[in-house]
Amino acid sequence: MAEALMLLGMGLLVIAALGVLRLPDALSRQHAATKAGTLALGVLLAGVALAGGSLAWALRALGIFVALLATLPIAAHALAQAALREQGEPRPDAAMPQPDEDDDDQAAGGENAGRPPA
Structure with a gap:
């Protein structure tokens, strides 16, 4: 049972590492490293506690x-x-394109109003 838990923990660590390598942005990579890594280390440490065979090993793993x-x-x-x-x-101006003069004419009902932009 202890060996199976340690192997499962190592497999989950590999999956977490793949997530760190494959995910597109820093926040996604950080999520993979912390969430999957915590689960993997918990399972691995449970296996270590069982493999140790004594209360001292279990307390160390728990610590x-x-x-x-x-x-x-x-x-x-x-x-x-x-x-x-x-x-x-x-930046506030990065998301919105700056209007052209033709756009101002159309909005104000000027001579270009109703015509499609060039």
């Missing part, structure tokens, strides 16, 4: 898992903030 649960969300939050800072704030 490591508690430390991971305490630190991974903080690290993920810091990485997400850094990724958003790196992207920068969107």
Whole structure:
């Protein structure tokens, strides 16, 4: 049972690593690393605790898992903030194209009103 848990944990770590390599943006990669990585390490540490065969091994594995649960969300939050800072704030003029003079004439009912733009 312990070996099966450790193999499952390693397989989940490989899947998490593939997510980090294949996903398109920083936030998606961070999500794959933290969520799948936490699950994988939890399963792996459960296998280690069982394979150790003593209470001391189980307590060590539990301590490591508690430390991971305490630190991974903080690290993920810091990485997400850094990724958003790196992207920068969107400029208001970047999303909207600037109107042409012909557009102003059409909006005001000028001589080009009703004609399709050139």
